[in-house]
Amino acid sequence: MLSHPHISWRKLVLAVVACAIGVALFMPTAANAANYNIFKPLNIPGYCIRHAYLLGEISPCPAGSPYGDFAFEQVPGLASDRTSNTSGLISFESRNFPGWYLRHEYGRIKLAPRPSTNDPSYDLFVRDASFYRKPGLSGVSGGVSYRSFNFPTQWLRHSDYHLYISEQTSWNLANDATFQVIGVP
Numbered sequence: 399m400l401s402h403p404h405i406s407w408r409k410l411v412l413a414v415v416a417c418a419i420g421v422a423l424f425m426p427t428a429a430n431a432a433n434y435n436i437f438k439p440l441n442i443p444g445y446c447i448r449h450a451y452l453l454g455e456i457s458p459c460p461a462g463s464p465y466g467d468f469a470f471e472q473v474p475g476l477a478s479d480r481t482s483n484t485s486g487l488i489s490f491e492s493r494n495f496p497g498w499y500l501r502h503e504y505g506r507i508k509l510a511p512r513p514s515t516n517d518p519s520y521d522l523f524v525r526d527a528s529f530y531r532k533p534g535l536s537g538v539s540g541g542v543s544y545r546s547f548n549f550p551t552q553w554l555r556h557s558d559y560h561l562y563i564s565e566q567t568s569w570n571l572a573n574d575a576t577f578q579v580i581g582v583p
Contacts, residue, residue: 454507
């Protein structure tokens with residue numbers, strides 16, 4: 399029996415329901431039937447792209463399912479309606495946070511929710527979250543690289559285990575910007 403003078407059963411039930419709703423809003427959701435991928439940088443064996451604390455990183459690949467922060471769906475580029483060149487234009491949607499996408503902001507890759515279309519930040523967001531899938535810059539067979547939609551001289555790459563977009567002037571950009579794409583259930 400509840401005997402604390404300031405807490406009623408009703409308040410306790412409301413608190414439990416509020417906590418359950420909060421957990422449901424911020425916990426990863428189950429994946430739908432989409433095809434997801436993990437992305438391995440070709441020059442660091444055993445590592446994969448992931449989001450951690452809302453930042454794009456590379457970390458040791460998971461041993462198997464669940465892939466959580468490591469799995470992304472390559473969806474049609476969010477900026478597809480802003481160009482006639484949609485060939486290979488993709489966006490990376492998080493598997494465990496549907497509606498959240500990898501995007502660049504001040505050069506750093508971050509995970510962020512897609513704003514509503516009437517939000518003033520929507521246009522910039524869809525441009526920052528769109529990339530052209532290209533043959534790998536390193537020339538390794540089967541490798542892929544991703545060129546920024548709105549900064550066409552910059553490529554998705556890793557450096558010091560973080561993800562950025564960067565100019566192709568770096569001596570090691572070709573290796574840091576080439577990935578192997580692996581489908582996961």
